[in-house]
Amino acid sequence: MNVVFIAGPAGSGKSTLTSSLALWLESFEHFVCKVNLDPAAELLPYVPDVDVRRYVNARDLMFKKGLGPNGALLASMDELLNYVEDVRAEIDECRADYALADLPGQLEVVAFRLLGPRLLHELSSGSRAAMVFLIDARLASRTYSAYSLLLLALSAMYRLNLPMVLAVNKVDLVVDLTAYSGTRLHEKLLETLPIYRLLSEYEECSSLVTGESLLDASISLQLCELFRRFIKSPVPVSAREAVGLDELIAEIENALGEYK
Numbered sequence: 001m002n003v004v005f006i007a008g009p010a011g012s013g014k015s016t017l018t019s020s021l022a023l024w025l026e027s028f029e030h031f032v033c034k035v036n037l038d039p040a041a042e043l044l045p046y047v048p049d050v051d052v053r054r055y056v057n058a059r060d061l062m063f064k065k066g067l068g069p070n071g072a073l074l075a076s077m078d079e080l081l082n083y084v085e086d087v088r089a090e091i092d093e094c095r096a097d098y099a100l101a102d103l104p105g106q107l108e109v110v111a112f113r114l115l116g117p118r119l120l121h122e123l124s125s126g127s128r129a130a131m132v133f134l135i136d137a138r139l140a141s142r143t144y145s146a147y148s149l150l151l152l153a154l155s156a157m158y159r160l161n162l163p164m165v166l167a168v169n170k171v172d173l174v175v176d177l178t179a180y181s182g183t184r185l186h187e188k189l190l191e192t193l194p195i196y197r198l199l200s201e202y203e204e205c206s207s208l209v210t211g212e213s214l215l216d217a218s219i220s221l222q223l224c225e226l227f228r229r230f231i232k233s234p235v236p237v238s239a240r241e242a243v244g245l246d247e248l249i250a251e252i253e254n255a256l257g258e259y260k
Protein backbone atom coordinates (compact mmCIF):
# COMPACT_ATOMS: atom_id res chain seq x y z
CA MET A 1 0.00 0.00 0.00
CA ASN A 2 1.03 3.60 -0.62
CA VAL A 3 0.24 6.15 2.07
CA VAL A 4 -0.10 9.72 0.84
CA PHE A 5 -0.40 12.39 3.52
CA ILE A 6 -2.16 15.55 2.37
CA ALA A 7 -0.66 18.42 4.35
CA GLY A 8 -0.65 22.18 4.11
CA PRO A 9 -1.80 25.35 5.83
CA ALA A 10 -5.40 25.81 6.98
CA GLY A 11 -7.89 26.15 4.16
CA SER A 12 -5.45 25.26 1.37
CA GLY A 13 -7.87 22.59 0.12
CA LYS A 14 -6.56 19.36 1.70
CA SER A 15 -9.98 17.79 2.26
CA THR A 16 -11.24 18.85 -1.18
CA LEU A 17 -8.10 17.35 -2.77
CA THR A 18 -8.51 14.12 -0.77
CA SER A 19 -11.98 13.84 -2.23
CA SER A 20 -11.16 14.70 -5.85
CA LEU A 21 -7.92 12.71 -5.95
CA ALA A 22 -9.76 9.66 -4.59
CA LEU A 23 -12.45 9.98 -7.26
CA TRP A 24 -9.82 10.44 -9.94
CA LEU A 25 -7.84 7.37 -8.83
CA GLU A 26 -11.01 5.32 -8.52
CA SER A 27 -11.92 6.23 -12.10
CA PHE A 28 -8.72 4.36 -13.08
CA GLU A 29 -9.75 1.29 -11.09
CA HIS A 30 -7.44 1.92 -8.14
CA PHE A 31 -8.65 1.04 -4.66
CA VAL A 32 -8.45 4.08 -2.40
CA CYS A 33 -8.78 4.35 1.36
CA LYS A 34 -9.84 7.84 2.44
CA VAL A 35 -8.50 8.56 5.91
CA ASN A 36 -9.57 11.54 7.96
CA LEU A 37 -6.77 12.37 10.40
CA ASP A 38 -8.36 15.62 11.54
CA PRO A 39 -10.09 15.19 14.94
CA ALA A 40 -11.49 18.72 14.60
CA ALA A 41 -13.09 18.26 11.15
CA GLU A 42 -16.72 19.34 11.09
CA LEU A 43 -17.90 18.72 7.54
CA LEU A 44 -15.90 16.68 5.05
CA PRO A 45 -16.42 16.69 1.28
CA TYR A 46 -15.99 12.86 1.23
CA VAL A 47 -17.12 9.89 3.26
CA PRO A 48 -14.02 8.66 5.13
CA ASP A 49 -13.24 4.94 5.18
CA VAL A 50 -11.17 5.51 8.31
CA ASP A 51 -12.00 8.39 10.61
CA VAL A 52 -10.02 9.36 13.71
CA ARG A 53 -13.12 11.08 15.10
CA ARG A 54 -14.24 7.55 16.02
CA TYR A 55 -11.45 7.57 18.61
CA VAL A 56 -11.01 11.22 19.54
CA ASN A 57 -13.07 14.26 18.89
CA ALA A 58 -11.68 17.74 19.39
CA ARG A 59 -15.12 19.27 19.95
CA ASP A 60 -15.92 16.82 22.77
CA LEU A 61 -12.54 17.53 24.40
CA MET A 62 -13.18 21.25 24.16
CA PHE A 63 -16.25 20.91 26.34
CA LYS A 64 -14.95 18.14 28.61
CA LYS A 65 -11.65 19.86 29.43
CA GLY A 66 -12.71 23.47 28.99
CA LEU A 67 -10.18 24.02 26.20
CA GLY A 68 -10.15 26.47 23.34
CA PRO A 69 -10.18 25.18 19.74
CA ASN A 70 -6.36 25.10 19.39
CA GLY A 71 -5.79 23.46 22.77
CA ALA A 72 -8.49 20.89 22.00
CA LEU A 73 -6.81 19.96 18.73
CA LEU A 74 -3.45 19.55 20.47
CA ALA A 75 -5.05 17.44 23.22
CA SER A 76 -6.89 15.27 20.72
CA MET A 77 -3.76 14.62 18.65
CA ASP A 78 -1.96 13.64 21.88
CA GLU A 79 -4.77 11.27 22.72
CA LEU A 80 -4.77 9.86 19.20
CA LEU A 81 -1.35 8.36 19.82
CA ASN A 82 -3.09 5.82 22.12
CA TYR A 83 -5.14 4.61 19.16
CA VAL A 84 -2.51 4.62 16.46
CA GLU A 85 -2.49 0.82 16.17
CA ASP A 86 -6.27 0.72 15.78
CA VAL A 87 -6.16 3.39 13.07
CA ARG A 88 -3.31 1.55 11.34
CA ALA A 89 -5.27 -1.74 11.49
CA GLU A 90 -8.29 -0.03 9.94
CA ILE A 91 -6.13 1.38 7.13
CA ASP A 92 -4.68 -2.09 6.50
CA GLU A 93 -8.17 -3.57 6.42
CA CYS A 94 -9.02 -1.27 3.51
CA ARG A 95 -6.53 -3.29 1.39
CA ALA A 96 -6.25 -0.28 -0.87
CA ASP A 97 -3.63 0.70 -3.45
CA TYR A 98 -3.51 4.19 -1.98
CA ALA A 99 -4.44 5.49 1.46
CA LEU A 100 -5.05 9.23 1.20
CA ALA A 101 -4.64 10.75 4.66
CA ASP A 102 -6.21 14.18 5.13
CA LEU A 103 -4.30 16.08 7.83
CA PRO A 104 -5.47 18.92 10.08
CA GLY A 105 -4.70 22.44 8.89
CA GLN A 106 -2.79 23.35 12.01
CA LEU A 107 0.70 22.62 10.74
CA GLU A 108 2.17 23.24 14.15
CA VAL A 109 0.40 20.12 15.43
CA VAL A 110 1.36 18.02 12.44
CA ALA A 111 4.93 19.03 11.82
CA PHE A 112 6.41 20.89 14.73
CA ARG A 113 5.49 18.87 17.79
CA LEU A 114 6.80 15.48 18.77
CA LEU A 115 3.59 13.60 18.16
CA GLY A 116 2.86 14.58 14.54
CA PRO A 117 5.95 13.01 12.98
CA ARG A 118 5.58 9.96 15.25
CA LEU A 119 1.95 9.52 14.28
CA LEU A 120 2.72 9.78 10.57
CA HIS A 121 5.56 7.30 10.76
CA GLU A 122 3.63 4.79 12.81
CA LEU A 123 0.67 5.04 10.44
CA SER A 124 2.80 4.42 7.39
CA SER A 125 5.26 1.85 8.74
CA GLY A 126 5.76 -1.01 6.32
CA SER A 127 4.26 0.99 3.43
CA ARG A 128 5.70 3.48 0.99
CA ALA A 129 4.79 7.01 2.05
CA ALA A 130 4.94 10.52 0.67
CA MET A 131 3.46 13.90 1.46
CA VAL A 132 1.64 16.39 -0.73
CA PHE A 133 2.14 19.90 0.61
CA LEU A 134 -0.67 22.09 -0.67
CA ILE A 135 -0.56 25.82 -0.94
CA ASP A 136 -3.22 28.26 -2.00
CA ALA A 137 -2.59 29.85 -5.42
CA ARG A 138 -3.73 33.24 -4.14
CA LEU A 139 -0.90 33.21 -1.58
CA ALA A 140 1.56 31.86 -4.14
CA SER A 141 0.80 34.94 -6.20
CA ARG A 142 2.48 37.29 -3.71
CA THR A 143 6.26 37.22 -3.35
CA TYR A 144 6.25 37.63 0.42
CA SER A 145 3.75 34.92 1.17
CA ALA A 146 5.17 32.58 -1.49
CA TYR A 147 8.60 32.89 0.15
CA SER A 148 7.21 32.17 3.64
CA LEU A 149 5.22 29.22 2.31
CA LEU A 150 8.37 27.74 0.79
CA LEU A 151 10.11 28.04 4.16
CA LEU A 152 7.12 26.36 5.76
CA ALA A 153 7.12 23.54 3.20
CA LEU A 154 10.83 23.03 3.69
CA SER A 155 10.53 22.79 7.46
CA ALA A 156 7.58 20.37 7.20
CA MET A 157 9.62 18.19 4.84
CA TYR A 158 12.62 18.32 7.16
CA ARG A 159 10.57 17.55 10.26
CA LEU A 160 8.40 14.82 8.78
CA ASN A 161 11.25 13.34 6.79
CA LEU A 162 9.00 12.31 3.92
CA PRO A 163 9.45 12.85 0.19
CA MET A 164 7.34 15.86 -0.66
CA VAL A 165 5.33 16.98 -3.66
CA LEU A 166 4.56 20.66 -3.57
CA ALA A 167 1.25 21.57 -5.22
CA VAL A 168 -0.36 24.94 -5.84
CA ASN A 169 -4.10 24.49 -5.42
CA LYS A 170 -7.06 26.66 -6.51
CA VAL A 171 -5.38 27.72 -9.75
CA ASP A 172 -8.91 28.31 -11.05
CA LEU A 173 -8.92 31.43 -8.86
CA VAL A 174 -5.85 32.97 -10.52
CA VAL A 175 -6.10 31.77 -14.13
CA ASP A 176 -9.05 31.32 -16.47
CA LEU A 177 -9.02 27.54 -16.92
CA THR A 178 -11.27 27.74 -19.97
CA ALA A 179 -8.52 29.67 -21.77
CA TYR A 180 -5.44 27.75 -20.56
CA SER A 181 -4.58 24.09 -20.14
CA GLY A 182 -1.56 21.76 -20.30
CA THR A 183 1.72 23.49 -21.26
CA ARG A 184 0.00 26.85 -21.79
CA LEU A 185 -1.36 26.71 -18.24
CA HIS A 186 2.16 26.06 -16.95
CA GLU A 187 3.52 28.99 -18.98
CA LYS A 188 0.77 31.29 -17.77
CA LEU A 189 1.37 30.32 -14.13
CA LEU A 190 5.11 30.75 -14.51
CA GLU A 191 4.42 34.29 -15.61
CA THR A 192 1.64 34.96 -13.06
CA LEU A 193 2.87 33.36 -9.83
CA PRO A 194 6.15 34.50 -8.24
CA ILE A 195 6.47 31.12 -6.51
CA TYR A 196 7.64 29.63 -9.84
CA ARG A 197 10.25 32.34 -10.29
CA LEU A 198 11.41 31.91 -6.70
CA LEU A 199 12.13 28.27 -7.48
CA SER A 200 13.47 28.43 -11.00
CA GLU A 201 16.42 30.80 -10.69
CA TYR A 202 17.98 31.42 -7.37
CA GLU A 203 19.61 34.75 -8.31
CA GLU A 204 16.21 35.94 -9.47
CA CYS A 205 14.67 34.54 -6.29
CA SER A 206 17.10 36.53 -4.20
CA SER A 207 16.53 39.76 -6.10
CA LEU A 208 12.77 39.32 -5.75
CA VAL A 209 13.02 38.97 -2.00
CA THR A 210 15.87 41.29 -1.06
CA GLY A 211 14.62 44.80 -0.53
CA GLU A 212 11.17 43.53 0.37
CA SER A 213 12.29 41.98 3.63
CA LEU A 214 14.65 42.34 6.53
CA LEU A 215 16.84 39.53 5.21
CA ASP A 216 20.10 40.71 3.77
CA ALA A 217 21.02 39.70 0.23
CA SER A 218 23.44 36.93 1.16
CA ILE A 219 20.98 35.22 3.50
CA SER A 220 18.12 35.39 1.04
CA LEU A 221 20.44 34.02 -1.66
CA GLN A 222 21.33 31.07 0.56
CA LEU A 223 17.68 30.39 1.35
CA CYS A 224 16.83 30.57 -2.35
CA GLU A 225 19.60 28.07 -3.05
CA LEU A 226 18.06 25.76 -0.43
CA PHE A 227 14.65 25.98 -2.13
CA ARG A 228 16.19 25.22 -5.50
CA ARG A 229 18.01 22.17 -4.16
CA PHE A 230 15.17 20.64 -2.19
CA ILE A 231 11.89 21.76 -3.73
CA LYS A 232 10.75 20.83 -7.22
CA SER A 233 8.55 23.14 -9.24
CA PRO A 234 5.03 22.94 -7.76
CA VAL A 235 2.30 21.01 -9.55
CA PRO A 236 -0.60 23.33 -10.40
CA VAL A 237 -3.97 21.85 -9.48
CA SER A 238 -7.53 22.76 -8.90
CA ALA A 239 -8.97 20.28 -6.45
CA ARG A 240 -12.40 21.75 -6.98
CA GLU A 241 -12.29 21.51 -10.79
CA ALA A 242 -10.28 18.25 -10.80
CA VAL A 243 -7.54 19.86 -12.92
CA GLY A 244 -3.88 18.75 -12.86
CA LEU A 245 -4.55 15.49 -11.00
CA ASP A 246 -2.79 13.35 -13.63
CA GLU A 247 0.44 15.32 -13.18
CA LEU A 248 -0.01 15.30 -9.42
CA ILE A 249 -0.30 11.53 -9.24
CA ALA A 250 2.76 11.14 -11.50
CA GLU A 251 4.75 13.31 -9.07
CA ILE A 252 3.33 11.40 -6.09
CA GLU A 253 4.52 8.16 -7.72
CA ASN A 254 8.01 9.65 -8.15
CA ALA A 255 8.02 10.72 -4.50
CA LEU A 256 6.84 7.29 -3.33
CA GLY A 257 9.73 5.83 -5.31
CA GLU A 258 12.14 8.01 -3.28
CA TYR A 259 10.74 6.79 0.05
CA LYS A 260 13.39 5.08 2.18
Ligand SMILES: Nc1nc2c(ncn2[C@@H]2O[C@H](COP(=O)(O)OP(=O)(O)OP(=O)(O)O)[C@@H](O)[C@H]2O)c(=O)[nH]1
Nearest residue numbers: 009010011012013014015016105170238239240241
Ligand atom coordinates in the same frame (compact mmCIF):
# COMPACT_ATOMS: atom_id res chain seq x y z
N1 LIG B 1 -11.89 27.81 -6.07
C1 LIG B 1 -11.41 26.74 -5.43
N2 LIG B 1 -11.75 26.53 -4.16
C2 LIG B 1 -11.25 25.44 -3.55
C3 LIG B 1 -10.39 24.52 -4.20
N3 LIG B 1 -10.05 23.56 -3.32
C4 LIG B 1 -10.68 23.87 -2.16
N4 LIG B 1 -11.41 24.98 -2.30
C5 LIG B 1 -12.25 25.64 -1.28
O1 LIG B 1 -11.42 26.10 -0.22
C6 LIG B 1 -12.11 25.97 1.02
C7 LIG B 1 -11.28 25.13 1.98
O2 LIG B 1 -11.19 23.82 1.44
P1 LIG B 1 -10.90 22.56 2.36
O3 LIG B 1 -10.77 21.38 1.44
O4 LIG B 1 -11.86 22.46 3.47
O5 LIG B 1 -9.47 22.99 2.92
P2 LIG B 1 -8.61 22.28 4.06
O6 LIG B 1 -7.19 22.51 3.74
O7 LIG B 1 -9.04 20.85 4.20
O8 LIG B 1 -9.05 23.11 5.33
P3 LIG B 1 -8.69 22.78 6.88
O9 LIG B 1 -8.85 21.29 7.06
O10 LIG B 1 -9.70 23.57 7.63
O11 LIG B 1 -7.30 23.24 7.08
C8 LIG B 1 -13.47 25.35 0.70
O12 LIG B 1 -14.41 26.38 0.57
C9 LIG B 1 -13.23 24.67 -0.65
O13 LIG B 1 -14.41 24.54 -1.43
C10 LIG B 1 -10.05 24.78 -5.57
O14 LIG B 1 -9.31 24.06 -6.23
N5 LIG B 1 -10.59 25.91 -6.12
Ligand SMILES: [Mg+2]
Nearest residue numbers: 014015038105
Ligand atom coordinates in the same frame (compact mmCIF):
# COMPACT_ATOMS: atom_id res chain seq x y z
MG1 LIG C 1 -9.67 19.79 5.93
